[in-house]
Amino acid sequence: MAAVLALGAVFAGVASIAAQDSKSVAPAESNERLNATVQEMWAHADPEWKKRLQQDETQLLCSRFRNEPPEDVAASIRARELATIVYPKDGNYLGDWKEGEKIAQSGRGGQFSDAPDAARGGNCYACHEMAKTEMSFGSLGPSLAEYGKNHNFTAEATKETFAKLYNSQASFACSNMPRFGVHGFLSEQQIKDVLAYLFDPKSPVNK
Amino acid sequence: MLVLSCLGAGLSSADSGDEIQRYREMINDPMANPAFLNVDRGEALWALARGTKNVSLETCDLGKGPGVLEGAYAELPRYFADADQVMDLEQRLLWCMKNVQGLDTADVLSRKFSAPAVTSDMEDLVAYIANKSSGKTFHIPLDHPQEKQAYALGEELFYRRGSLLDFSCATCHSADGAKIRTTQLPNLSKPGKDASDTMGSWPTYRVSQSQTRTMQNRLWDCYRQMRMPPPEYGSAGLTALMMYLTKQADGGPINVPSIKR
Numbered sequence: 001m002a003a004v005l006a007l008g009a010v011f012a013g014v015a016s017i018a019a020q021d022s023k024s025v026a027p028a029e030s031n032e033r034l035n036a037t038v039q040e041m042w043a044h045a046d047p048e049w050k051k052r053l054q055q056d057e058t059q060l061l062c063s064r065f066r067n068e069p070p071e072d073v074a075a076s077i078r079a080r081e082l083a084t085i086v087y088p089k090d091g092n093y094l095g096d097w098k099e100g101e102k103i104a105q106s107g108r109g110g111q112f113s114d115a116p117d118a119a120r121g122g123n124c125y126a127c128h129e130m131a132k133t134e135m136s137f138g139s140l141g142p143s144l145a146e147y148g149k150n151h152n153f154t155a156e157a158t159k160e161t162f163a164k165l166y167n168s169q170a171s172f173a174c175s176n177m178p179r180f181g182v183h184g185f186l187s188e189q190q191i192k193d194v195l196a197y198l199f200d201p202k203s204p205v206n207k
Numbered sequence: 208m209l210v211l212s213c214l215g216a217g218l219s220s221a222d223s224g225d226e227i228q229r230y231r232e233m234i235n236d237p238m239a240n241p242a243f244l245n246v247d248r249g250e251a252l253w254a255l256a257r258g259t260k261n262v263s264l265e266t267c268d269l270g271k272g273p274g275v276l277e278g279a280y281a282e283l284p285r286y287f288a289d290a291d292q293v294m295d296l297e298q299r300l301l302w303c304m305k306n307v308q309g310l311d312t313a314d315v316l317s318r319k320f321s322a323p324a325v326t327s328d329m330e331d332l333v334a335y336i337a338n339k340s341s342g343k344t345f346h347i348p349l350d351h352p353q354e355k356q357a358y359a360l361g362e363e364l365f366y367r368r369g370s371l372l373d374f375s376c377a378t379c380h381s382a383d384g385a386k387i388r389t390t391q392l393p394n395l396s397k398p399g400k401d402a403s404d405t406m407g408s409w410p411t412y413r414v415s416q417s418q419t420r421t422m423q424n425r426l427w428d429c430y431r432q433m434r435m436p437p438p439e440y441g442s443a444g445l446t447a448l449m450m451y452l453t454k455q456a457d458g459g460p461i462n463v464p465s466i467k468r
Contacts, residue, residue: 030359030360030363033356033360034360034363034364034367037360037364037443037444037447038364038367038444040439040442040443040444041438041439041442041443041444041445042435042436042437042438042439043439043442044439045436045437046436049436050436052369052370052371052434052435052436053369053435053436054369055367055368055369058373059368059369059373062368062373063363063366063367063368063375066366066377067366067377067381110371110372110434111431111432111434112431112435112436112437113431125388126387126388127387135389136388136389137388138385138386138387138388138389138390139384139385139386140378140379140382140385140386140387140392176378178371178372178373178374179373183371183372183373185371185372
């Protein structure tokens with residue numbers, strides 16, 4: 001509703017107040033209408049698939065705040081998400097960079113057009129530059145070219161990056177990046193393989 | 208197809224952007240656009256008597272009076288008093304098939320998206336009717352309370368994150384000049400050229416699919432990539448999203464059916 005007002009607002013001052021207001025929490029009755037609409041939009045979806053209609057608390061808050069939560073909300077999101085990270089029990093973080101490259105290249109898996117057992121990719125190149133030899137990369141995320149080299153291949157940076165791949169929102173509340181580990185979209189081994197693609201000195205990312 | 212396969216090879220990212228632009232301009236030739244076959248088929252379908260009432264769609268009111276097609280698409284979605292509902296073109300056509308023609312829409316819905324050797328009445332009718340607004344500009348005044356409500360709901364849906372990858376429409380469509388791989392992403396979170404270029408160019412013939420596609424199909428495909436289940440064709444939610452997106456394109460020119468990669 002606030003955005004409707006913003007469209008109608010003629011004076012710049014009014015518009016900026018209205019624009020700010022549009023980032024506030026939506027009122028409860030509109031949430032009810034939204035949920036009813038969502039249920040109707042997927043009225044005939046398979047029951048197993050319908051589970052995906054349910055938002056978790058973080059998805060709900062990021063939606064309401066248009067991905068720009070106030071600092072107290074952002075802090076609560078980071079704290080909650082940090083608690084979800086499961087680090088490798090064996091203490092090994094680096095898998096096979098060649099497997100990692102395949103995962104970084106693939107945008108498949110989890111779509112209704114995919115076979116249920118289709119291998120899942122991380123689709124990293126959709127948003128990030130990685131190996132400089134790959135020209136087809138997106139710009140929604142920062143460049144990761146020479147990522148390991150730029151982080152001096154340290155163990156601390158490796159662990160921190162594992163955490164970002166597992167749950168980006170533990171670092172940045174309402175990040176656009178999927179929480180690959182939390183959702184189990186990528187397995188621990190796949191995350192290790194992508195990590196190797198970023199941190200192995202032999203990986204094309206560091207060439 | 209040949210052109211597409213050349214695009215990937217050995218170009219810097221800036222060059223490939225230019226090449227894609229050049230390719231878009233090259234294929235954008237109405238005389239060579241297969242979607243005009245849909246326009247012709249749509250014209251025949253519009254005048255075809257069928258359903259229990261054995262009448263054509265020619266008395267269907269798309270918002271500008273029964274049978275008025277000129278400029279109708281430019282003002283959709285809109286509120287329809289007879290249905291007491293905001294509808295986009297596809298939802299409205301289904302309503303007219305049921306209520307004007309007494310047509311069982313099961314067959315039409317089973318062919319809502321065309322496939323090799325399967326034509327879609329919906330794609331044909333949309334191409335025909337939307338073409339009658341080509342050269343006009345979108346006019347979405349949001350006068351009716353239900354239209355305002357649909358817009359607000361559409362905005363909520365646009366930002367609604369969910370499913371296995373936490374995506375919403377906004378994930379890809381709220382930044383200026385962003386790209387997925389080498390594909391330029393329109394910023395649809397605000398009014399302007401991105402929104403009007405996008406909304407003013409659907410329906411479109413998609414070279415990559417060899418079919419003419421409507422906005423309902425595009426949103427369905429977006430939800431596929433967002434790892435959501437297939438959304439209900441002609442649902443109020445998709446209409447709300449379309450209201451939000453079309454409002455961002457308000458005043459922008461319509462040039463359809465277009466042809467795209």
